[in-house]
Amino acid sequence: MNVFAEINTLVLENLNTLVAEGTLPTGLDFSNVAVEPPRDAAHGDMATNAAMVLAKQARMKPRDIAEALADKLAADPRVLTADVAGPGFLNLRLDADIWLSVIPAALNHGTDFGRSDMGGKRKINVEFVSANPTGPLHVGHTRGAVFGDALAGLLDFAGFDVTREYYINDGGAQVDVLARSAYERYREALGQEPKIVEGLYPGDYLIPVGQAIAEKYGDSLLDKPESEWLAELREFSTEQMMDMIRADLKALGVVMDVFFSEKSLYGTGKIESALQTLEDKGLIYQGVLEPPKGKLPEDWEAREQTLFKSTEHGDDVDRPVKKSDGSWTYFAPDIAYHYDKIQRGFDELIDVLGADHGGYVKRMKAAVSALSDGKVPLDIKLTQLVKLFKNGEPFKMSKRAGTFVTLKDVVDLVGPDVTRFVMLTRKNDAPLDFDFAKVLEQSKDNPVFYVQYAHARVNSVLAKAAEAGFDVTDENLASADLRPLEHDAELGLVRKLAEWPRLLEAAARHHEPHRIAFYLYDLASDFHALQHLGKIEPELRFIRPDKPEQTLARLAMIRATAVAIAAGLGILGVTPAKEMR
RNA sequence: GGCCCCGUAGCUCAGCUGGAUAGAGCGGCCCCCUCCUAAGGGGCAGGCCGGUGGUUCGAAUCCACCCGGGGUCACCA
Incomplete structure (x- = not known):
């Protein structure tokens, strides 16, 4: 419809x-x-x-x-x-009936109202968060998590077959650092003085990891050389970190379908196979890169490396896949990972990354273009910084993890619904101000509240109508005669409702979930205005006991509005409020 | 210096596949409850859409160049 x-x-x-x-x-x-x-x-x-x-x-x-x-x-x-x-x-x-038909459509479909088959069940992979498993998720990750999850929800609603995926960077040197840091906490748990030297992770969050190691291994690792425990603890600590990350994501309402381990790419021939595919296309060669233009790093020297000819697929310079000592650069497993996604049969790929990864976009797109012969589009969405405030003052918090505010801090303070909605009231590529005081305010300048309030108000009116003896079930309202809806303000609200399916498809096409948040705000605004008109002109009140046909038509209209709000909030992962008291 | 993102009202930001007189919230001024939630609604003031060219019947939107702000830049992931 x-x-x-x-x-x-x-x-x-x-x-x-x-x-x-x-x-x-x-x-x-x-x-x-x-x-x-x-x-x-x-x-x-x-x-x-x-x-x-x-x-x-x-x-x-x-x-x-x-x-x-x-x-x-x-x-x-x-x-x-x-x-x-x-x-x-x-x-x-x-004909007004064209517009009015949106009401029974909404009532019959419930929170599936607006669902589209635009995606044609095409398989799409949305990779997001993908934070290093070396510590808790912070605010930046939170925005990426909210954005990615809402985008995934949006695409699902638009008829795509969506996979939510997290890439665990557990293959690099940072996991060694994690293991060493955890080892110190392990020593601490056994009563020794931890030596958290420069370069190790100092965060308190590793204390329970150290205790867990002590429980599992007793004192068997104590005073042993690193070579005897590093691999073991690397794995153990990574698992602990991922448990924590999964729990944090869950608190935000994010559940991944797939956690993909970078480590699984090593020693399994996957990197080699991906690179071989590129080599077969003539895109791998031994060469020396030009020095970077402009400011030359002081220690720059010409080096012969294995390079990927990414310039053939739109990049500015070719990129190294092997270091001069022959080991892989970080780019190589990333290529292999994306090759794996292609081989899993995805028709489209999306990566959600922090804005500091902007320099990475062209080379990854080049790799995917090369590996899929241009058949699998990769869209990379960069999420900008979140600036935290409290009552307009910059906000710092360092409960346990050094200097950053964690996802858990944010969710504990304002709850998942507020966190999610507020983070979607900006385009992904615009910076976001997040004021802890403001987002909890119950007023018009808080969009979360404003939209929730509209939904709750509808519920309240329906409850009143039920008390007055009206049958307010969706089944009954869906069959209401809508001709009594004649006022411009009413028809304006109905038109806004009718935009929903179109807006949803546009948002999905452009990979922009924030459009839903803005639409819901507009819709709520139209509803609030109409609701208020009833205070000025009593004949416009939703409930008119002496005019049952008109009342039913109006109840159908506002219930349809609530359904659209619930559908939209559902996509964004926000629970619609039944009441605001 | 190269690349990427941003530049729209005093502030924070929307603006659809290019479409008719550029929108919202906040802030300022003024008004509206005997009533289904005033936790709300309405009105007024406020804009050379960073600049200059170009494409087009038509440009905030597309292209080129320039000016500002941010990010990023060879064996860190």
């Missing part, structure tokens, strides 16, 4: 008819023909630019095309009037 798609189809059908009749020449490109709601409601319900887009191709005056199309469209029962305006816009006024 998508009014816009419906009318778009109608316009295209009639354009084809005009071609068939010879009014328009053959061979026209309709791809730029759009049907949109006009910004100004005075222009009607829907407008199309078809005449202007086609005028040049057809070598006709825009107004002539518009008038011919208007005649055709006006013959459709759904179209009340079709007027040519301005340079050649065609403004359509639609």
Whole structure:
């Protein structure tokens, strides 16, 4: 049920008819023909630019095309009037029933209202968070987690077969550092003085890990050389860290489908196989990179390395996959990891990364393009910084982990729903100010509250109506006669509701979940305004005991609004509030 | 210096596939509850959409160059 798609189809059908009749020449490109709601409601319900887009191709005056199309469209029962305006816009006024039909559609579908088959069950992998398993998740990860999870939810709703995935960087030197740091905490747990030297992780979060090691191994590792415990503790500590990370994510409401270990790529031939694939395409060679342009690192020297010819797939320079000593660079397992995703049959890939990884985008896209022969698109979404405040003052907190605020800190303070919604009220590539005081405020300038309040208010009205004897079940409301909905403010709300399916698809196409948050705010705003009108003009109150038909129509309308809010919040991973007291 | 992101009202930001008179919240000024949640609603003031060219019937939106702010930049992941 998508009014816009419906009318778009109608316009295209009639354009084809005009071609068939010879009014328009053959061979026209309709791809730029759009049907949109006009910004100004005075222009009607829907407008199309078809005449202007086609005028040049057809070598006709825009107004002539518009008038011919208007005649055709006006013959459709759904179209009340079709007027040519301005340079050649065609403004359509639609039968109110078209708009009103969104109400039973919402009531019948519940929180699936707006679900689309746009994705056609295409397999899409959303990789996000992927923090090093060396400590707790912090605020930056939180934003990535919220964004990635909401994007995944959005794509699922839009008909994709979505996999949420976390890449565990457990293959590099940082895990050795973790193991050594945990070993010191282990010594501490057994009563010795820990030596947390420079370069080790000092965070308190490793204390319980040290205790766990003590429980498992007793004193058997004490005073043993590193070579005897490093591998063991690396694995053990990583698992402990991942348990903590999983718990943190769960507190935020994020559940991954797949945790993929970088380590699993080593010694299994996976890296070699991915690189071989590139080599078979002639994209691997031994060479010496040019020195970086501009500022030259002081210790720069020319080195012969194994390079990937990423410039053939859009990168600026070729990238090393092996160090000069022959070992892999970090880029090599990343290539292998993405190759693995391709081999698992994903049709599309998305990586959600922090903004500091901007320099990484081109080379990874080049690798995926090369490995999939350009068949699997990779979109990389970078999430910008989160700046923390409390009452407008910069906020620092260092409970246990050094100088950073952890995900758990944030969720403990404001809860998962508020955290998620607020972090989605900005585009991913815009910095975000997060004020702990403001996000908990119950007022209009707090979007979370404002949207939740609209949902709760609907519930409250329905409860009142039920007390007054109305049957407020969705089944009953879905069959209500909607003709009593006539007021501009009512029809305005209904139109806004009808935008939902279209908005959802646009958000999914652009990988921009924040559009849902803004839409919900607008929808809530329309609802609050209408609700208030009832205070000024009593005949606009939702519940009018003396007018049961009108009341049912209005209850159906506001219940449909609540359903849309619940559906939208559901995608964002936020629980709709039943009441706000 | 190269690359990436950003630049829209006093502040924080939306702005759809290029579409008609550029929107919201906050802040400022003014108004609205005997009532389904005033935890709300309405109005006024406030903009050369960073700049200059270009493409187009039409540009905040696309392209080029420039100016500001941030990020990043050969064997760290």
